[in-house]
Amino acid sequence: MTDVSTEIQPSASYSLTIRTETSNRPGTLGLVTTAIGDAGGDIGALDIAGVARGRVERIITVDARDEAHADAIVRRLRTLDGVRVLEVSDRTFSVHQGGKIEVTNRVAVKTRDDLSMVYTPGVGRVCMAIHDEPDRQWDLTVKRRMVAVVSDGSAVLGLGNIGAAASQPVMEGKCMLFKTFGGVDAFPLCLATQDADEIVETVQRIAPVFGGINLEDIAAPKCFEIEERLRQTLDIPVMHDDQHGTALVALAALENALKLVGKRIDAVKIVISGVGAAGVATAHILQRAGARRLVLCDRAGALYAGRAAGMTPLKEQLARETNPEGERGGVGEVLRGADVFIGLSGPGTITAREVAAMAPDPIVFALANPTPEVQPEELVGIARVVATGRSDYPNQINNSLGFPGLFRGALDVEATAINEEMKLAAAAAIAELVAPDELNEEYIVPSMFDPRVAEAVARATREAAWASGVARKERPRTDD
């Protein structure tokens, strides 16, 4: 067991803005900063807000580990002589005030003439142009730039089934990532239903405005059915990002990790822990990328054909499609001799000792968030490549590398779907952004802030859409 206090570092996600008033005697600021440091807080910024009558007002930004820690820091400050704490605000809550996204006008409405073009009577001609030629909706409305981020709040982050309203901050955040990384406009729709039929119906009915549907944080197994039914009935891309976003970025990372260890995807044995949305989709994309020796594990251990306990129709199908040698046992047992572990389950699933029993040059993707299946610190000198879903370790495997560019590319060509070819192409594009001479154990995927990522993914996605026949919009003649 690792000590929790050494695991969790102060971070911006528990960041405070503290307004203090102190005397301007020399040394008073030192008292404050020392107290914050002694309490384990991490000072981010320190500004003077005003000076008057021998008093100084300061605004101090402090990162803490968690809420209790934040409280402790503030309590410590309150004990100091000559220091008044005027106000404490939680920066994360501050940025959420009034929501994080906005609907703005792309053209100004300042005069009656403006109004007669964007609204009546001019707009009537635009409506009739679409009525006469429905494809013009892609040019004359926001459709070609707009994705719906749809959730029922049934499996939100690691928080579980918290419902529609409570999921909204996540969906707004997702919309921000679409805009920031992909230049895609996205709008959150948190649904007041968790019934699969009703979710499918609702998305079908709101679809006309959108060029794509991003399903988000919908629990397995209903997420599989919902996505599949929507894919079959809508003429725009529908993708459950918890499945495919994670899967394609994991594939990109695996391709590069295998280059490092000099192994081929069709030869390695891969153990996946977790048969939820991400685990199932990752298994599928790895198979399409050539993986043959795949073993999936749930809490009861390896899925194998004929297993009796804890099976569902989906697990029976997965058992038939994977585990060619019919291996049985817990995840630690089937991991013996494996080349790759991919964890999409929960903390503490495997041990360093089990990793040590893998084939030479173990590749371990411990993607459970926020606490990985095994702590990277424990694998030093044991695993060759370690990746997590976290930003505070090397090799962060994060959906944000995938979905913004994938939808950007799909919208660019007005695609009818995001198909397997497009996802594989996106994964390859992500992997290729790490040049051969850059590739090393601590750099197998580009950073999500690497500005090349979304455009590279979008370009690959467009090409794959054209090649696979799902693009409405033809390749421009000048585009080579």
Place this chain on the structure above:
Amino acid sequence: MTDVSTEIQPSASYSLTIRTETSNRPGTLGLVTTAIGDAGGDIGALDIAGVARGRVERIITVDARDEAHADAIVRRLRTLDGVRVLEVSDRTFSVHQGGKIEVTNRVAVKTRDDLSMVYTPGVGRVCMAIHDEPDRQWDLTVKRRMVAVVSDGSAVLGLGNIGAAASQPVMEGKCMLFKTFGGVDAFPLCLATQDADEIVETVQRIAPVFGGINLEDIAAPKCFEIEERLRQTLDIPVMHDDQHGTALVALAALENALKLVGKRIDAVKIVISGVGAAGVATAHILQRAGARRLVLCDRAGALYAGRAAGMTPLKEQLARETNPEGERGGVGEVLRGADVFIGLSGPGTITAREVAAMAPDPIVFALANPTPEVQPEELVGIARVVATGRSDYPNQINNSLGFPGLFRGALDVEATAINEEMKLAAAAAIAELVAPDELNEEYIVPSMFDPRVAEAVARATREAAWASGVARKERPRTDD
């Protein structure tokens, strides 16, 4: 009959951008502008885009009457010696390219720290805060600023049932008006169903994200049922603007017109032509404002209790609630001796001669768009006050005076509904913006570009919400 060519003037709604290349010999520009003028075009702007090798490139903005007229202007230019027309674009279509609204981020995402506050892991605490205390959704998400503009495309402007996709430019335009006039964020949802049950269900399911629902361009009579069912089941304001937006602005205008002629609303006889969405809602709000002598007419003439032909359950109810003297006959007949005519029907419904037979100081609101029930030019010297829905006559009765401030006020207090009290207060606020010394036959309502309107309406709406007990958010102590 008025000659159509004298009725329709060139306007920005049929506006062209023409790029020309001419020799820079003196007089060539005169040729161009004369040709446009001779063809009946109205030059808005004229810019030089470049000069090279004795040639001048100009960008000319020209208003035309309609598409045929625009074509004629361009053809005329093409006949001129020394003038080349390089490009013609329709400005209305240009402003629609790629849609008219955008979803933007209210806070920047530039660093991992930003991301850890707006998204994982920080966002998790915000989700749980809402989960533990659902009312916090109003503070911590876009809910308190966001209205859904929902249509099924079944009665779009005067275009009829053109469907969801073709209605989208209107709904995007409506969202722009919300933002421009009310500072309200709005998002268009054009539904792929025209079934009342399905519309109700869909709106119920997408409601969690929104602080209000604006129903738009849904055909009567289903619009009444849809609005009513949603009002009863949702805990946020639901308003079909085609009904109540029009009605409350008409009431505001009527209050001021009656001041001018020195009559009281409870004494005058009012004839309404049209029992669609706007006609029915106008009848209701006028009754709530005190009107007693109200006669409604459809194509078959006055509604009266016991009428046999062309009745529906709704019309039977309206017949019982209005027309206290049981008048019968066509609209022209019941208009005899009436004080007020309100047209919410179609062109040519009444004649100037019928208006001449009204009581002294006739008030005529001919609100059919784009062609009024009777042309204002024909009523000169006959009617005392004339209003239309058009911007090119005095007294434009336009929804935009109402809905932006009404929803702004409702959202400000996190209202559970927009009730009758709020609508009446909004109407009074609009009427009061015309000061007694400003009020005259050609100025009975403020301009929709009058910056005072939305805030005055919002303030009145908030007060009425507090007074009538539908405000979630209490009146601030400092607010008097």
